Amino acid sequence: MKQCYTCGGSRVTKRTGGFSFEPPKNLSLKENDVWVVPSAEWFECEDCGAQYIPYALSRTLEDMADVRRRHLATLPTDKEN
Numbered sequence: 549m550k551q552c553y554t555c556g557g558s559r560v561t562k563r564t565g566g567f568s569f570e571p572p573k574n575l576s577l578k579e580n581d582v583w584v585v586p587s588a589e590w591f592e593c594e595d596c597g598a599q600y601i602p603y604a605l606s607r608t609l610e611d612m613a614d615v616r617r618r619h620l621a622t623l624p625t626d627k628e629n
């Protein structure tokens with residue numbers, strides 16, 4: 549990847565390390581829930597901060613969402629509120 553699709557900038561660099569992101573609201577257990585993939589690889593625009601997630605990382609994120617979905621399915625439904 550050589551060019552940012554968001555701003556058209558050319559400083560899109562490969563990043564490695566912990567990738568943190570906000571899960572979908574229906575999968576978060578608390579306010580401002582953040583999930584972290586410990587050793588991830590992705591691309592990021594140095595100009596606008598846009599992130600481009602490779603297939604491998606997107607699969608990891610989907611797997612994490614699946615685990616959370618299954619976990620939520622085991623919880624009793626909250627009827628208090």
Ligand SMILES: [Zn+2]
Nearest residue numbers: 552555593596
């Ligand atoms: Zn950009």
